[in-house]
Amino acid sequence: VKRLRLAIANKDFTFKAGQWVDFFIPGVSVVGGFSMCSSPGLLEREGILELAVKYTAHPPAHWIHTECTVDSEVALRVGGDFFFDPQPGDSPVKLVLIAGGVGINPLFSILLHVADLHGYQEGKGNEYKMGTVKLYYSAKNTKELLFKKNILGLMNAFPGKIMCRFHVTQQSSQICEELQPHVTEGRISEKDLEKHVSKDTLWYICGPPPMIESISKLLSNIGVPTNCVFFEKWW
Numbered sequence: 001v002k003r004l005r006l007a008i009a010n011k012d013f014t015f016k017a018g019q020w021v022d023f024f025i026p027g028v029s030v031v032g033g034f035s036m037c038s039s040p041g042l043l044e045r046e047g048i049l050e051l052a053v054k055y056t057a058h059p060p061a062h063w064i065h066t067e068c069t070v071d072s073e074v075a076l077r078v079g080g081d082f083f084f085d086p087q088p089g090d091s092p093v094k095l096v097l098i099a100g101g102v103g104i105n106p107l108f109s110i111l112l113h114v115a116d117l118h119g120y121q122e123g124k125g126n127e128y129k130m131g132t133v134k135l136y137y138s139a140k141n142t143k144e145l146l147f148k149k150n151i152l153g154l155m156n157a158f159p160g161k162i163m164c165r166f167h168v169t170q171q172s173s174q175i176c177e178e179l180q181p182h183v184t185e186g187r188i189s190e191k192d193l194e195k196h197v198s199k200d201t202l203w204y205i206c207g208p209p210p211m212i213e214s215i216s217k218l219l220s221n222i223g224v225p226t227n228c229v230f231f232e233k234w235w
Helices: 040-046 059-066 101-122 148-157 190-194 209-221
Strands: 002-007 020-024 032-035 048-053 075-079 094-100 133-139 162-168 183-185 201-207 229-233
Touching (some): 002 059, 020 048, 032 048, 032 059, 094 209, 101 148, 101 162, 148 162, 209 229
Parallel strands (some): 094 201, 133 162, 162 183, 201 229
């Protein structure tokens, strides 16, 4: 997975946490589609947007891994209705974010946005009062958990407000000491999720389609209303 930092030339360009971009590369006829993994706040503060792109033979991803260099220019168009963008005065909500593999990208963007909202609350007094966030993030092994250090950093910066549980399904090596307290071996289960059910909780799921289907079914079994569940499928 390669992390790409883009300096945005157009000052009017904005996006909501969780959205994706169409990625247009000069000379490549296929259009890419990648989720942002940075926060709208970073774009606002520094004019920077970040993507994390997994190596595949798909022409845009292949170009990013093999031909893209510092100063390469591309065009972007924002899209997608999978986002978290609360407005001042909205009632506070809690979030449960459920990620599978590279599906972490848009959810990491939402997590960073939540950290910004908590930061504003403590500093500038933004009017939106953010509830707690719990991230469940599943991958084959700890090596494949993207952004794990950043996620641990956010948990330390906002204790009790941002929480995370990593799940690994095919771990063969020793889990490092720093991660150990936060890792469960095995899939995300009904038991993990049922304790978060409440009328003010929103659920965001992103990962491979089979995972989204099984988690959606699981949420339906524990009584979560469908209008509180949002998902983005990664093919």
